Amino acid sequence: MGMTLSEEPESLRIAWEGTELARYVFAPWDARLESPRPYLHPLRTLGGDVVSLYRPHDHVWHKGIAWSLPHVGPANFWGGPTFRRDVGYEQLPNNGTTRHLSFPSVSASSSAVALTEELAWETEQGERWFTEQRSLAFAVVPDAWTLRFATSFTNVSGAEIVIGSPTTAGRPNAGYGGLFWRGPRSFTGGEVLVPGASGGDELMGVRAPWLAFRGQHDDHGRFSTLVFVAAEEPRWFVRSQPFACVCPAPFFDTETPVAPGETLTFRYTVAIADGSPDPAALAALAG
Numbered sequence: 001m002g003m004t005l006s007e008e009p010e011s012l013r014i015a016w017e018g019t020e021l022a023r024y025v026f027a028p029w030d031a032r033l034e035s036p037r038p039y040l041h042p043l044r045t046l047g048g049d050v051v052s053l054y055r056p057h058d059h060v061w062h063k064g065i066a067w068s069l070p071h072v073g074p075a076n077f078w079g080g081p082t083f084r085r086d087v088g089y090e091q092l093p094n095n096g097t098t099r100h101l102s103f104p105s106v107s108a109s110s111s112a113v114a115l116t117e118e119l120a121w122e123t124e125q126g127e128r129w130f131t132e133q134r135s136l137a138f139a140v141v142p143d144a145w146t147l148r149f150a151t152s153f154t155n156v157s158g159a160e161i162v163i164g165s166p167t168t169a170g171r172p173n174a175g176y177g178g179l180f181w182r183g184p185r186s187f188t189g190g191e192v193l194v195p196g197a198s199g200g201d202e203l204m205g206v207r208a209p210w211l212a213f214r215g216q217h218d219d220h221g222r223f224s225t226l227v228f229v230a231a232e233e234p235r236w237f238v239r240s241q242p243f244a245c246v247c248p249a250p251f252f253d254t255e256t257p258v259a260p261g262e263t264l265t266f267r268y269t270v271a272i273a274d275g276s277p278d279p280a281a282l283a284a285l286a287g
Helices: 278-287
Strands: 003-007 011-016 017-027 038-045 065-072 075-077 082-084 086-089 097-108 112-122 128-141 144-155 161-162 179-182 192-195 197-199 210-216 223-229 235-239 245-247 256-259 264-275
Touching: 003 097, 003 128, 017 128, 065 082, 065 097, 065 144, 112 278, 144 179, 144 278, 179 223, 179 264, 210 235, 210 278, 223 245, 223 278, 264 278
Parallel strands: none
Antiparallel strands: 003 011, 011 017, 017 038, 038 065, 065 075, 065 161, 065 179, 082 086, 097 112, 112 128, 128 144, 144 264, 161 256, 179 245, 192 197, 192 210, 210 223, 223 264, 235 245
């Protein structure tokens, strides 16, 4: 049987030997407040354990793994309130939408699934600011599976747009924005690992080529490990408390001006495994 792909009106389902590994929701039904955008949830290990969380009550705009940016000029493509210097978080009429346009290519074999997607970033006022070309690939490697995610987005607004984060807006250690993963509730207090170190929230903002998160499941007590690998060494937004999350954050503490017609490109791989394998070995496989 190997790898299979099932197409539905609003999502794609990727399975391995009958176990659904990922559901890619490309046409979400979210409220405007949550900045509707495609996301991956649920995510499962090869053994079937769920390693993502959907719409938690504390942050309903967190959805599995999603490409999410909170500070795109004055717009918010993350969801919820926006952090403002000397004000704090404030709900504004600025929650944009990342809208699916088409799948130029979708391929599936017994060993891999790959797709390319075209999307548009539209503000709450209906203005198109960016067009995006995205690719996702799913494959099984020894004792794990990998998600490869790449995005190239082009400024079509006709004006410069500056991309940042809550940290660039004045909130320390809140440089989130990018490929963001929210882990299961039971992963709270889990272990964070980078080359040469392990710990928890004290690794917030570390620079590393990869970062792993190891959590334990309720019910049966098994462990799962996710390893996030970046094409470059980003600063990492990571939390073990009060909830589990990981984000290689390209705009952590530095604003990036994007000129009209300019394209930004980012590439990441996520390896998802049962148990507690060596994260460095998984990172090497994923890389």
